[in-house]
Amino acid sequence: MTETKKEEEKSLNFLEEIVEADLAAGKYSSILTRFPPEPNGYLHIGHSKSIILNFGLAQKYGGKTNLRFDDTNPVTEDTEYVESIKEDIKWLGFEWENERYASDYFEQLYKFAEALINKGLAYVDDSTPEQIAQQKGTPTEAGKASPYRGRSVEENLQLFREMRAGKYPDGAKVLRAKIDLASSNMHMRDPIMYRIKHAHHHRTGDAWCIYPMYDFAHGQSDSIEGITHSICTLEFIPHRPLYDWFIEKLEIYPSHQYEFARLNLTYTVMSKRKLLQLVNDGHVTGWDDPRMPTISGLRRRGYTPESIRMFADKIGVQKRDNLIDVSLLEFCVREHLNKIAQRRMVVFDPLKIVLTDYEKGEEWLPSEDNPEDPETTHRQLPFSRELYIEQEDFMENPPKKFFRLSPGSKVRLKSAYIIQCDEVIKDENGKIIELRCSHLPESKTGGAQANIKVQATIHWVSIPHAITAEVRQYDRLFRVEDPANEEGDFKDYINPDSLQVISAAYAEPSLAKAKFSDHYQFLRKGYFYLDKDSSEDKLVFNRTTTLRDNWVKEQKKA
């Protein structure tokens, strides 16, 4: 009920309005969108906005979505990327109707090009790249015609066929559309349609040595598939007249292009080119480094598809440039993980405690796996006389608002007893190496003293039962909000402390059975996820994100 109400109240974004209007007007009986990545890099969170938009729009209005790889530039593209892109889309929770490639249409596109030549709307140009740039003029100055612009249809046809046949080397000739060299839109000043590249293509192999440019491939591919709404980012706005021009002159199905603002996130970069540099220069370990904003990086770090979809829903879709605070993404992942994460106890920086009055040897105490879940399961935690707690949970001379353990004070050990610190043991340098404590024997859950109020509950592990694990704690990759727009090289703003490794944290033994299907909350520490670097004899956990921490804020104020 509430869900439906919320749905109704939620206002439409501008694309949903367009689709609803088109559907209401009977322009289409159902819609077909497409997600068109170039397989030259891994998908990032910015792409997930586009994926969720394209697939989500179709889902909402009973339509379908094609996955189409825009593979018109063989020198940068590779099947490695095709595979990762498919995996990422599936992981986000979407299914495409058809898997297509722009390269599927190379023959058709070639025929389209000949058709334009026959109409006198395209010509083969022998000019060099420099000459073509010269001819284009500037935004304030009209361009000039190439000396080859007046070639006859027959000559153009013959030369274009020779281009295809491999008669010319790379760069010797191009095919250009004959449009308007005086247009105020630079993209209409006789844009290049085909260039010669004697390069191996990841799908068509060596069948072709001429390849269509984006502008001559994208709109026609949309048209061939019958895409109703072709949604892309803002920088393609000036391409739209060209998109429409090719469709009009070719007299083919009129797909329409719409544009939205791409996602930008604080403290990271969002371009494949820059991400590739981080990988190639070794600033990160790979495309799936958990610090990367790639979908594979976020997945490895422990983000969930649900959290990313919630994020996309919250940021909305608009045409204004934006820089979204990464704290919103963190909020979304905490929101989801709080509901599903299994609670576990892990001590990162141990301080030994001896319970001088504990005589039992060992006992096993139940602890809930997730207090947010009313049907939570419980696991058994081993308890003993010797425990580790966190160094930071003890202070010999505590400031006013310190609620944890200090000499003479009491704290509760989560799911176990209330303890009190009786004696502080130091080494010859005065460093605290051990605490002697006593416990309230009736204070465990359900006991007579269980309801005694103490200022804090802290986590712990039993020393004889503890296992060790490597813990990788991540921080933002950059020191500044918008590294791409800072002076100089964006790499100068990399955060040198973006990774902090604890090689041996002490964990409760149940974590020996950690699984990739589970997300964990290490109590009072944050959310963690098993890393693929784990092996039989070594556990590795990635910190997905910290818990919100008011104590840290309190300390900063002081």
Place this chain on the structure above:
RNA sequence: UGCCCGAUAGUAUAAUGGUAGUACGACAGAUUUUGGUUCUGUUUGUCUUGGUUCGAAUCCAGGUCGGGCAACCA
């Protein structure tokens, strides 16, 4: 000094001529066997100048500011 987009709290996003609302953040408090969660409260906004109108964030005009466009990239 051409053309094209855009402009609502710190950040995003609604209000489609009729009470400027929501989320995140920040701040304060309550609850709590996680300084988590949950709950309550507070804070801050229509780029500007005119015009149309009973009434303008919304429509019109001028200005300002931000972004994009001159790859054989997509």
